[in-house]
Amino acid sequence: MKMAENILDMDKITIKFGGLTAVDDFSMYINKGELVGLIGPNGAGKTTIFNIITGIYKPTAGKIVFKGIDITGLKPQLINQIGIARTFQNIRLFSDMTVLENIMVGQHSYFTNRKALNFLHTHDPKKYPKSLWRPWLFSAILKTPDYVKIEKVMKAKAFDLLGKMELQKYADFKASALPYGQQRKLEIARALATNPTLLILDEPAAGMNPQESQVLLESIRKIMKDFSLTILLIEHDMKFVMNICERIYVLDYGKLISHGNPEAVQNDKKVIEAYLGDEVYV
């Protein structure tokens, strides 16, 4: 049996905002190919943890290691380039751009992958030889030094991503013209355009009815397989969380209060009291 390969390791993370300790000595690991959930009451510190992983906030204490690299305090763009992409709880799309253009902006970040490659190469030249990392777009550029063609390839790939999220028919819509639920899916497609290995989703099912979140659940499973992703997600839709997550961390007032598989977490008295209430989720 193959040993589980640890892709992300957060070690004793603390962050303070003035007098408020938003995250308090929190540790978490994620194995490659896992789908892990992060849940807890409003204001528990979940989004703050995402902001720390993606470099938006620098923790007051603690360390984050991604694929063996210490990423604590690195700039968000660099973290994205070395393989972590996210969606935002308060949707952040370019509202005046079309759906397709929004995805192409994501691809652009991927375009500048050279920087990330150099970073990794400097970090560990043996593990990251320059020859090893040649993403499709990079090679596309090398093969066809013709911008029209590059754009064609980008467009084709963008359409492909739209297809995966079932958004093709909206390609030429302005992002702001999309119904809320579809904007959430576009955020996922845009994050995917940056070619991540770890995808982190902040409330992907918010604004969807149970039927729609079921469909979303299927598409997340599908992209996970198609892109060999590892996924970490925050969600308040408990049916969604309990169905899709393999492992769940529960946070309350910045502290870990429970951790385990969906069944264990669901039956944990502390979780019921602080978060779930007495409802039963399948």
Added chain:
Amino acid sequence: MYEILKVESLKVHYGAINAIKGIDLSVEKGKLVTLIGANGAGKSSTLNAIMNIVTSKKGKISYKGKDITKTRTDEIVKNGIVLVPEGRKIFPNLTVQENLMIGSFGRKDADIKRDFDLVLGLFPRIKERLKQAGGTLSGGEQQMLAIGRALMGNPEILLMDEPSLGLAPLLVKMVFDVINKIKTEGKTILLVEQNASMALANSDYAYVLETGKIVLEGNGKDLLVNAGIRHAYLGIN
């Protein structure tokens, strides 16, 4: 029985897109009326048309028998219809307290302080954070603030666009308790919700929107047991 809000033959278009294709709604005073429908069905467009935030529309909207189809949004608010908008729309650089005060803008009555205390009583978290910038609140805290800001307007009709969005399970319950409580004070609520089972179970009347048309209406509890609804909106087979 008194019809406080009436929507007749409403149509909304965005350029070439016909988002609402002629709908009629009737909201009785003191009732909770719910609008459900899939992503893109036109729920937000309907609320935004009532508030006259969306102006590219046809048809007639009346409030207490008066035509308000073309009334300015701020006038509509002053007259007693307040919206909790989709996606919160908190002013990020203003403090929590300032955001709440904006909700009472234009009010001249003596009860502002009473409503302020009421909101802080409902949401203790908001009370703890009055000086924090609205934009740094967590998603759910912002949702509480958006609901609180609307209550600060002391509305006669509260329009709510997905108020449970981003709220933890226990708080979703609490928001429905709040909705029922303001109902007992004689207020009227027009609710848009993705949490359809919770919404239908609590509503007096409900409409189902599908691509800009009303395809079904009836008592909340009747719709809750309707097989088609259970499949399409509640995810139950």
